[in-house]
Amino acid sequence: MDNISALLGGFADVITPMNLLIALLGVIVGTAVGVLPGIGPAMTVALLLPLTYGLPVEQSLILFGGIFYGGMYGGSTTSILLNTPGESSSVVTALEGNKMAKTGRAAQALATSAIGSFVAGTIGTMLIVLVMPQVVDFAITLGSPEFLAIILVAFVGTAAILGSSRVRGFAALLMGIALGLVGTDFVTGQQRLTFGSPFLADNIDVVVIAVGIFAVGEALWVAAHLRRRAATVIPVGRPWLSRADWGRSWKPWLRGTALGFPFGAIPAGGAEIPTFMSYLAERRLSKHPEEFGKGAIEGVAGPEAANNASAAGTMVPLLALGLPTNATAAIIIAAFMSYGIEPGPLLLTKQPDLVWMLVASLFIGNFFLLVLNLPLAPTWAKLLRIPRPYLYAGILFFASMGAYAVQGQPFDLYVLLALGFVGFAMRRFGPPVLPLIVGAILGPLFERHLRRSLQQSGGDISGLVGGPVALVCYFIILGVLVWPLVARLRRGARGDDDDADDGGDDDTPSGPVSTSTIPNWG
């Protein structure tokens, strides 16, 4: 049980009064910002990143762990009390959660969500401790060709599986990789796509890309379609659960955790799929199926647990391989890079203290979250009433500050605005945001492994397919790419051609919420 003792070492590093204070601060700020309407967990983390710049690396990580879990929880409060979820992973929570809130059970919905998040987060973080070192042991034996293949799986996974349209996913991915090309080539020192500007020679910082696409893009998009009358916020008392609610909640929490963690750990798209699967499972298993659609507590407990467990699951590929599997993880990687930490299989061997400290602070952040959120829920609910002009003005304010703080160049503010308009166009036309961020982060890494593999094989293309791991990856990619064709043929054979409105071989536009396409994969 080396892992456990290493983890205890991590706890020993974290538990000082100063560090606990920092963790508490992270949870409070993360929740407060995450609760604000229009701000999902990824944007919370991106906007609050500059907060950590002045601290030593260790304390930055502790603050960050708190912000991460706080932002996650804040998002679900918003969807329960407002019914207009800002991000896909809380769509399902809103289904039953908002119905509960409307029938006067907001307190119970928030309580089952807070306690479920705590249970799932704790089990999930424990699973990180058990699984991650094994993945690292395996990953450390991999060479560049294998990594190349794994990154390709991440590319194809985020572009083709998430969202409703493959061609739009790939468009976003390629834009991200193109953004990642800007700057100085790391081998030859050649300038690429800098157009002679010395400001671009240093590459565009991923933090600037993330803040531009998420925060500025969101503010511009909202400005174009601002809802002039405020949405109704449901008042809430102090969250509590009756015995009956406990009895109905604990199994969904555990099932949600079991669904969420593995899905979080594979590059197939974060919390969207497991939350929906958990919802379907709870509806089927419930003793009160008639309550579904009218506010069934199981329909909040399960998906919320799945959401948090999948967040914990994303930490496995993130810490072991340096692969982001959802938007929040992508920004965490950007944060690591800005602290000078290189995420990847060597991280655990080179800086084990840091990794275990981070894991320990995840436990602590998760605990603080429970302690804070039960009593503070009414306060958080008040934040939902913030006047929208101030809210989005504040987002722009903090976005500018954060982007400037990265390098101290006003030039980055112009880049930020340009990226904001890219983000606007993506919200308008539907290409998903995640593949762009993943492309921008992994694109340079992909090129590095590509060049290194070919260097090892002396320029021979066959050097790219080295070993069974790479082969398995290429089979997965092939499967993902070919699957819709197979599905189409099977549908055609059964004779129910449901895609009168369908757009081409590589695209299946769907309804307003992509949940309509999810059962096909489940």
Place this chain on the structure above:
Amino acid sequence: MSTEATTAPTRVRDRAQYGLCAALALVGLVVIWDATRIGAATSSNDPVGPRAMPFIIGAALLVVSALYALDVYRGGVGEQEAGEDVELGHPADWKTVGLLAGAFLLNAVLMEPLGWVISGALLFAAAAFALGNRHHVRGLAIGLALSLITFYAFAIGLDVNLPAGILQGIL
């Protein structure tokens, strides 16, 4: 929009999408053009060189933009993003977007000469105004409070890069 397109028996085409396809193709061309200007610097150490990746990505962008256009031609539509404060179904309010972008640019221009405290406060007040805030004094007061707090907390407390500008020595 998208519900309309998926449920209506007649196809509602969103032709503005072709503009996005064109933009993607343009980016692809720029990436390829830029790569051709780089000298062919391959060596035994680096058989691929700095040009390969941009060529691949540029070509892929061209292919995807063509497939995207084909998809749009066949009636594919993207979903507009919904959200807590977003009301779709109206045409975009470009005036607000323009004002907001203007407020942002103003901050980018003024940040170094005037300093973060002044430019940040102006950014907040102007952005809030663009979004419909009509309590000008309150907007400015909140902006000033925010920029003072952030300046003292980050620039002075945590050594984060924020310019003092003309208030250098006063703050």
